[in-house]
Amino acid sequence: SQQGEEDPQALSIQEGENATMNCSYKTSINNLQWYRQNSGRGLVHLILIRSNEREKHSGRLRVTLDTSKKSSSLLITASRAADTASYFCAPGGGNTPLVFGKGTRLSVIA
């Protein structure tokens, strides 16, 4: 298993602004997943991008994947206070379980 490393560790923005967080990993993957965790709750799956995809959208979320740089980014457009949470990336490949890094803590200020 490999763990993604999210950057920045913390991000604070105003409501309505866009939030971008990044994920780097070390070895080749089959896919990469992003999860959100509200304080004290379980993780919620947001989006899965496969290694042959470069960009994927879901509502206000846009995920990019650059396999040559071994990195991914998650963009949340027009952020809302309800987007305040921790965000985790999880590189996936082979028959190994998903592992998580420390995440990015996003604070959206109303």
Next chain:
Amino acid sequence: DAGVTQSPTHLIKTRGQQVTLRCSPKSGHDTVSWYQQALGQGPQFIFQYYEEEERQRGNFPDRFSGHQFPNYSSELNVNALLLGDSALYLCASSPTGTNSPLHFGNGTRLTVT
């Protein structure tokens, strides 16, 4: 359709005691994974169960053990509790298949005093 349910939601134990946490997976899911999340950290993989067997294990001591039942529900047992075992324990289920998205329960908050 119920998602992943965990019980209890909160638990307080004394150092040296034993604890059992329970998880019911989402309907249609047969694989259960357990994670430990300390305050301010990301979830750490403990182990994964499929077909009633432990298939994968993270870097956790033998004090951590588990079980999966024929109905796919699962238990996590921790013996000889240490103060450092205080954490949020998350159960996640998924259908069979490599790197399928995980569905998480809301966890059991364990406090060891």
